[in-house]
Amino acid sequence: MMVPTLKRIAPQLSTLVALIILITFIFPSFLNLSMVDGRLVGPLVDVAKRSAPVALLAIGMTLVIATKGIDLSVGAIIAICGASAAWAVSAGYGLGPALVIALSAGIACGLWNGVLVSMVGIQPFVATLILMTAGRGIAQLITEGRILTFTDPSFGWIGSGTLFGLPVPVWLWLATGVLMALLLRRTALGMLIEAVGINRRASALSGVNARVLLIAVYAASGFCAALAGLVVTADIRGADANNAGLWLELDAILAVVIGGNSLLGGRFSIAASVIGALIIQTINAGILLGGFPPEYNLVIKAALVVVILVLQSPNLVTHFAFLRGALPTRRPSEQVQQTGKPKP
Amino acid sequence: MTYKTLLATTALVALSAGGAHAQVIGFSQIGSESGWRAAETTLTRMQAEERGYDLRFSDAQQRQENQIAAIRSFIAQDVDAILLAPVVATGWDAVLQEAAEAEIPVILLDRMVDSSDDLYLTAVGSDLVHEGYVAGEWLVDTVAGEDCRVVELQGTTGSSPAIDRKNGFEQAIADHANVEIVRSQTGDFTRSGGKSVMEGFLQAEGGGADICAVYAHNDDMAVGAIQAIKEAGLNPGTDILVVSIDAVPDIFLAMAAGEANATVELTPNMAGPAFDALEAYWADGTMPPKFIQTESALYTQDDDPQGEYDRRKDLGY
Numbered sequence: 001m002m003v004p005t006l007k008r009i010a011p012q013l014s015t016l017v018a019l020i021i022l023i024t025f026i027f028p029s030f031l032n033l034s035m036v037d038g039r040l041v042g043p044l045v046d047v048a049k050r051s052a053p054v055a056l057l058a059i060g061m062t063l064v065i066a067t068k069g070i071d072l073s074v075g076a077i078i079a080i081c082g083a084s085a086a087w088a089v090s091a092g093y094g095l096g097p098a099l100v101i102a103l104s105a106g107i108a109c110g111l112w113n114g115v116l117v118s119m120v121g122i123q124p125f126v127a128t129l130i131l132m133t134a135g136r137g138i139a140q141l142i143t144e145g146r147i148l149t150f151t152d153p154s155f156g157w158i159g160s161g162t163l164f165g166l167p168v169p170v171w172l173w174l175a176t177g178v179l180m181a182l183l184l185r186r187t188a189l190g191m192l193i194e195a196v197g198i199n200r201r202a203s204a205l206s207g208v209n210a211r212v213l214l215i216a217v218y219a220a221s222g223f224c225a226a227l228a229g230l231v232v233t234a235d236i237r238g239a240d241a242n243n244a245g246l247w248l249e250l251d252a253i254l255a256v257v258i259g260g261n262s263l264l265g266g267r268f269s270i271a272a273s274v275i276g277a278l279i280i281q282t283i284n285a286g287i288l289l290g291g292f293p294p295e296y297n298l299v300i301k302a303a304l305v306v307v308i309l310v311l312q313s314p315n316l317v318t319h320f321a322f323l324r325g326a327l328p329t330r331r332p333s334e335q336v337q338q339t340g341k342p343k344p
Numbered sequence: 345m346t347y348k349t350l351l352a353t354t355a356l357v358a359l360s361a362g363g364a365h366a367q368v369i370g371f372s373q374i375g376s377e378s379g380w381r382a383a384e385t386t387l388t389r390m391q392a393e394e395r396g397y398d399l400r401f402s403d404a405q406q407r408q409e410n411q412i413a414a415i416r417s418f419i420a421q422d423v424d425a426i427l428l429a430p431v432v433a434t435g436w437d438a439v440l441q442e443a444a445e446a447e448i449p450v451i452l453l454d455r456m457v458d459s460s461d462d463l464y465l466t467a468v469g470s471d472l473v474h475e476g477y478v479a480g481e482w483l484v485d486t487v488a489g490e491d492c493r494v495v496e497l498q499g500t501t502g503s504s505p506a507i508d509r510k511n512g513f514e515q516a517i518a519d520h521a522n523v524e525i526v527r528s529q530t531g532d533f534t535r536s537g538g539k540s541v542m543e544g545f546l547q548a549e550g551g552g553a554d555i556c557a558v559y560a561h562n563d564d565m566a567v568g569a570i571q572a573i574k575e576a577g578l579n580p581g582t583d584i585l586v587v588s589i590d591a592v593p594d595i596f597l598a599m600a601a602g603e604a605n606a607t608v609e610l611t612p613n614m615a616g617p618a619f620d621a622l623e624a625y626w627a628d629g630t631m632p633p634k635f636i637q638t639e640s641a642l643y644t645q646d647d648d649p650q651g652e653y654d655r656r657k658d659l660g661y
Contacts, residue, residue, distance in 0.1 A: 027548065036577065043547050050540055146379050146661060147535065147564070149594065160575055236535040236568055242378075243534040288544035294501045294530035 005271060011312050012259055012275040019279060019304075020044075023286040030289065039162040045170075047278065047285050052169030053078070053228040053245065055277035057252035058259070059177050060224030062273040063184075063217045065256050067197045068265030069117060069124035071218065074225040074252060076135025077109045078245025081229030083142040086239035090150040098155065103226045109135070110222020114215030132249065139241035149238035159234030169231045173274065176227060180220070181270045190268075193217060197265025255280055258308060279308065366398045367626075370418030371427040371615075375406045379592060380612055381429075382660035384454065388427070388615035395619055408432055412439045419446045425622050427615065428464075429453040440464060449625060453614040466621050466632040468614045472505050475589050475640045476512025476561075478608045482642055483557055483587055484520050486605070492556035492585075495545045496528040497538050497569060499561040506530070509561045509589060526554075531565040538565030542572035552578045557585035563595035563607055570603050581605055581645075591643055593656040599649035609641045612659065 024030045033042040057074050064071045081102040088098035109131060116127035142148075161168045184190030195203035196210045204210045228248070233239050257263065258279055259272035283304050287297050310316060369392060376382045385401070392399035400423065402414035408431050418426050419442055426448055430436060433456060440463035443450050452467035483492065496513070499506030510528075517523040527545050531537035538560060546552040552573065560566035566588035573580040580586050580603040588595060591609035598604035621632035643652060 029547075046543055046547060050543075145376055145382060147594070160571075232536060236539055236571065238535060240535060240564075243532070243536065285544060288529060288541060289548050291527055291548065293528070294498055297501070297530070 005269070008260075008269050009272045009275055012272045012279065015258075015308055015311075016275055016279050016282065019282045019286065023282065023289065026286065027289040030286075035165070038165060039167075040165045043285060043289065045167065047281050048170045049167040050285070051277050051281040052173050052231045053248055054251045054255055054280060055173040055274045056176060056224045056228040056231070057221075057248060058255035058273040058277045059173070059180055059270055060221030061249075061252045061256050062259070062261055062268050062270050063180075063193060064124070064221045065197075065253070065261055065263060066193050066265055066268035067214055067217050068200070069214070069217070070253065070263070071113060071128045071221045072125065072249050073109065073113060073128040073131035073135055074221060074228070075245040075247060075249040076132050076139070077106055077222055077225035078229035078232055078248060079136050079139035079239075079241050080109060080142070081106045081226040082233030082244045083139040083148065083239040083241050085155070085230055086148045086150050086233055087142050089152045089155050090148060095152065095154045099230065102230055103223060106222040106224075106226020106229065107219050108222070109225070110219035111215060113222065114218030117218060118211045118214035136241060139239070139244075143239050143241045145241070147238045147240045151237070155234050156237050157234070158230055159232075159236070169235075172227060172231060173277075176224065177270055177274050184270070194266050194268065197268075251280055252277075254305065258305070258312075260312060366396055367425070368398045368400065368421070368423045369425050369427060369622075370400045370402070370414070370421070370423040372402050372404060372411045372414040372418070372429065374404055374411075374429050374431045376403065376660075377406065379661035380590065380610065383612040383656070384429070384614060386660045387613045388453075391613070391615040391619055395623075397619070404431060406431055408435060412436075415439050415443060415450075419443055419448060422446070423448060424626075425465075426450045427453055427618060429614075430455050430457050433458045437463070449622065451618045451622065453618060461634045465625065466618075466634055466636055468618045468621075468636045468638060470610050470638045470640060472508030473512040473515070474637070475608045475610060476509035476514075477516045478512075478640050478642050479509075479559060479587050479589055479606070480513040480516025480523075482606045482608075482644070483559065483585065484517060484523055486585065487523060487556065489522055492523045493526045493549070493554055494523060494557045494559055495542075495549070495555055496525050497531040497541055497558065497560040497565040498528055499530065499533045499565075501530045503533075506533075506561055513559055525559075531560070531568065533562050533564060535564045535568035538568030539572045540568075541565075542569035543576070546572060546576045546578075552576050552584060555584050557587065560586070560588040563588045563590040563592045566604060566607075567594055567598060570598055574603075579603075591641075591652075591656075592661050593653050593659075596643070596649040596653035596656065599643070599645050600653065602645065604645075606642060606644045609639075609643060611638050611641070614638060 030043045033040060033044065061071055084105045085098045085102035088101045113128050113131060116122045117124050158168055163171050192208050192213060195208055196213055200210050232244050255276035256273045258276035259269060261268045261273060283301050287300055292300065371388055373385055374381065389399060404410035404414060411431060415426060416439065426443060428450055430452060436457045436459045440450060440459050444463055449465040451465050454469050456467055498510060529541045531541045549555045558569050560569060566586050570580040570586060573584050578584060586604040587606045589608045589610060591607045595604055595607045617636050617638060621636060624630040
């Protein structure tokens, strides 16, 4: 179990390590870690904490993309769930009910997407675009167009509290990722999702309930987005319907792609997607700590992403081998056949 | 035609008789995309009510064609004046010409248009560069010659408030070598942007020990920065000075708690100066200047922040 996983996430892990080394050259104290008042502080901890929203989204997005779908609405779901949690807390319902309301709102949004995709048969891109557009409006209706602030310290703890020395958001994405991976890989669920993604009709014919599975996958994505919404809202102790989670759906898709998952569905790795999210946040932190003018932010980010994706591309490996005059007899992407040693 | 002339004449007679009937004013607002804009709408309504005007309000929901339609409808209703907060700068010539032919004065609020300035009576707005200047001036006076390393939270890269507020601040500190901007990044005008960028600044500047002040291009980013400073174990307002622009209610709460030091007001009361200009124009035909600059008032912890908060919290911010 462990060895194949490690082999699968090796390119992402080495990219992350390479980025951290690169940033340490620019900003030497990047690796500094210290304990202050029983909590770990340092730039790396900040990266892990700030990755939380995108990492959580990427977990759900990985499943959706594995079914050959896409979920553009997660940014808007963040806004809706953040707004409903902030509303519930400031209306005096207490933390527990607020969390239940926010998570149910997220699952409900996901169910809506799932029904549109699997029952009505709208293409995922269009189906989730509906909620992406309408979702911020719904969130604004809840917050009445203003930034809804609250003072409840227990809700704020989700965004900036500490548990066993690490920030709570880090525990959240770690726990969600591990539980989701266990649920999918210790049961047949993960394989069924892959089957639906590769060929929905064939999997349905062989007895997979593709319809229910699709709805469940979108609901899971909505749930993850709700968790991300709680983190984002608790972090600033306010629900900002206009800006919470804005464009994060694109970062989440990017994280999944950097994680080496195909947008055409099929095999997926949650661990790789989460590392993809860490890679994106490491780039952001590097730009910030490097002290570049903000005009360069997007250019630097784009350049690094292009380099990472090109280096990971299976085609590049083929071309590189071709240039060296050693044309391989197999395509490197077909991992199943890579058991025998290549002849010299 | 005769009917219209008759109406116009009647209106003129009524006017010269000293405004015996309530003045009718059409207001074409962009929309309610931000709290500030909602507050502008609320204050315009309040000002109109105070002065006994009949305000006809039209929300354009960010679309120019809605605004043009609203202005045409105001012209058809033969209102006494039109207030326009234009959503874009171009494409107003035709409809402004129609208003001019109907002899209805048009006043621009908050934003400018590219049309010839004969087509409107005046424009009321704030000077973004001046706002940055006021903030910079406050910091220069406050540190009083001591060295001060400033970190700057910029607005959305390339937006005119971000460019102008940066320029104004830099002008104010230009002749004071002791005040220096050491880091500058965009926080996209949002709380979470302000908070996460400030966390990075604190890491980069010796845990915050090397930062003397933070200058945020709007209050929301300042509120986010204040949280980041607190979570780093420092005291915002004393360990690190916080100065920002906009004067939204929440920054006054932070000031009342001693966590923010100063804010420069971008007043949502654009209608007040506009109505003053209109009244002078109606009374004896006084032509106002083509641009009326609103005051960029500075508020500090000494200016009753709790009272300012109470005054603003119901304006719709």
